[in-house]
Amino acid sequence: MPDIMPELIVSTPRTLLTRHEEQQKPSSSSSSMSLIRTNIFSTPAISSIWSDTQRTAYYLLFEASLASVQADIGIIPRQAADAILDFCHVTNIDFEELRIQTEKIGYPVLGVVKQIVQKVNCLEPGLGEWAHWGATTQDVTDTATILQLRDTLNLVSDALNTITSDLHRLCQTHKTTLMVARSNLQQAVPMTFGFKMARLLATFERHKQRLAEIKPRLLVLEFGGAAGTLATIKDGRGLECQAALAQKLGLAVPEIAWHTERDRIAEVGGFFALLTGTCSKFAMDVKLMMQTEVGEVSEPFYPHPRFFFNNAPEAATVRQLSTALYDAMVEDHERSTGPWEIEWIVLPQICTLTHAALLKTSELIAGLEVHSDVMKNNLEITRGGVVSEAVMMGLAPKLGRQFAHDLVYELCRRSVQEDVPLLTLLYADDKVRESGLSKEELEGLCDPSNYTGLSVEMVDRVLAGTE
Incomplete structure (x- = not known):
């Protein structure tokens, strides 16, 4: 045959x-998705x-x-x-x-x-x-679900490959592009935009590693009969049949039945929550950087911002739904009385929302407009405050770390109150003159481009690890 x-x-x-x-097609998965919104959240x-x-x-x-x-x-x-x-x-x-x-x-x-x-x-x-x-209905249901998850992970893998490729390009292009790092929404110290994107690239590379690790545990056949013992297959041919069926379907042979051992499904749900959480974090950063008063990046032009508005509810919903998969793990004995069906409700939604979030993230990264001139201008907003740490560390060997800290703190306070550049106050301060630092050395300390630390080296390290 x-x-x-x-x-x-x-x-x-x-x-x-x-x-x-055909009648049911607009509501594609398990939710009552509208025809208008179906391609926003799926x-x-x-x-x-x-x-x-x-x-x-x-x-x-x-x-x-x-x-x-x-x-x-x-x-x-x-x-x-x-x-x-x-x-x-x-x-x-x-x-x-x-x-x-x-x-x-x-x-x-x-x-x-x-x-x-x-x-x-x-x-x-x-x-x-x-x-x-010799099969039971859950054998069929579970195996079909695994095949659907296999197809889903193939789409996820494709999206991750595109995302990391585009991030690789952004990191290379903006390895030395100056911008400000922010802590508690306030300007902290200088860094580069490539450094920011390299952190995101490293995260998505870890997600690719997680995906590779999950697949062998997830893509496993379920075939054991009523209680998983293969008792219905006579003459000792149950394991032979199981192995042949797994090979036919391109799945791994289970070490033992897993009808009520649902860690495989819960693990992939947790992975999707991590994945969409990363998408949402990136969307949050873009949203903040796109604010009119900041203006450091832009989405591909549309009348209104759109990518992060969609990513946030998708990621939040995936996180909430993934917890239900952990509830579904609490199943009684060898075949459960009900928790299993939780997966039927939430898995389709988790998978559709995850893929939608990934594609929006991919499109946003591919079309992101970076305004390096605005980034540079924003470094000047604090009139030198953004390099106060560099100045303190430059003075510390001469004046002592704590004294230098208190001195620079007071000069930064005056800079804000008097609207005077920090460098001007440094030139005029007696203690700074006593430190022996020259005018050129003070100017070097107040140049943001001289205080990006190992931003470029770290970008190179991430890029080298992804080649």
Whole structure:
């Protein structure tokens, strides 16, 4: 029998959608998303992954793959496997009937299996009874969810690669671009814009590492039968069947059943919360730097700022929803009485919101307009206060650190009150003259470009680590 062609089972072109799916398409995942807002808080690609069509297609892929490998190792008749395989295409599913059955039963897998059995039995009585052999409904549901998460992580990986590539460019371009660092929303010391972007690049690189570490733990088959013991597969062939099914689906073999051990799902939810938190932090910085009175960067031009307005609610919602996945971990015994269903509610929303946030972040980074002249001008606002630490450290070897600190503090206070540059007051101060520092040395201390520390070197270190 020819091998299963996943693209034939899984593909969902518009022309193949059922009438029911066409009616439901605007509310793409599990939430009642409006047609107008759907691409603000989601994306077409991620919505497709978490749609009824794709989820059902993965149920069918599981059933077809199971029948195929069981026929290969002699657990079910080849004729039955062929008939099951022929039916397992999403276009053969009656979605209206599936909706009715799901509302009666509470979950959709049994409705899908019933349709397989009924239709295959119509070809030859009894053949359909071999469908779903030795499996339990949660085996199908969990494995389909893992396949949906695999597709989701592929989109996330693509977005992360684009983001880090564009950040790499920004870091190189603005490695020496002077700007002010801020602490408690106040000007602190000089740094470079490349340094700021390199911190973000390093964070996203860590997210890429986390993604690589999570995948082997997450992308694991669930197939164990009622209590996970594979008792229904006779003659000791349960593990052989499990391994063959995992290989067919491109997933790892589980070390043991995980029906009520939900750490895999909770971990990826936590990862999405971290990821969107980073997007939101960056959006916050951009928002503050875009203020009219600051004006250091700009979004690609639109009548109103938009990227960070969307990122903030997305990230906050993902953080809130991810905590529900930790509640879903508290499941009773070998098969749970209810917490599992929490995942059905929140996972589609977490994934769609995460991908939307990533794409907005990517677009913002790619189109970010950096106003280096404004950044330089903003360094002059404090009339030298931004380099007060540099001046103190320059005077400390001559006057003592504490004395230099108190002296510079008083001169900065006068600079603000009298609206006089700090350098002018330094020239005129007797104690500063006693320190022996020359006029040129004082000017050097008051030049912000001389007090960016190891900003450039640290940017280079981050860039070197990403090549």
